[in-house]
Amino acid sequence: MKQRIQIDALEPEAYKALYHLSQLVANAGLTSTHQALIKVRASQVNGCAFCIDMHTKEALKHGETQQRLFLLNAWRETTLFSEEERVLLQVTEEVTLIHRQGLTPETYAKAIGLFGDRYLAQIIMAVTVINAWNRIAVSTNKPF
Secondary structure, X not given: OOOOOOHHHHOHHXXXXXXXXXXHHHOXXXXXXXXXXXXXXXXXXXXXXXXXXXXXXXXXXXXXXXXXXXXXXXXXXXOOOOHHHHHHHXXXXXXXXXXXXXXXXXXXXHHHHHHHHHHHHHXXXXXXXXXXXXXXXXXXXXXX
C-alpha cells in the first residue's frame, strides 16, 4: 500500500479536536462492552483494518471473548449477543450506513425503549466518532 498524507501532522489541531471528542465520548458512560462492540462493528462495516486491529485488541484486554469477536460480523446469526447488544449493533450499522435508510423508526424506538434518551445519544456519538476515525484511516492508508 502506498504511503499517503498523515492528517495528524498536516492538520494537528483538527486531529487533536477529534481525539478530544473521542475521549469525551469514551468517558460519557457507555459500558466498555458497548464501546467495544460499536468500535469493532463499525470498523468491520467500513473495512478499516487499522481500527479493527486496534479495537479487537482493546476489547480482549477489557474481557471480551474471542468467540464473540470472531462472530461479530455475523451477530444476527448467533445467540451470543443479548437483545440489548443486538439493538446496539443495529443502531451502529444503520448510523454507519446512513446513506441506505438512516436510523430507522423501528430501530430508534427499540433503542429508546432499552437505553433511554441520554444513553442513545451516547451510542450515536460513539458511532459517529469511530466512523470519523475509520474514514481518516482508510482514506490515508493508515498502516497497522
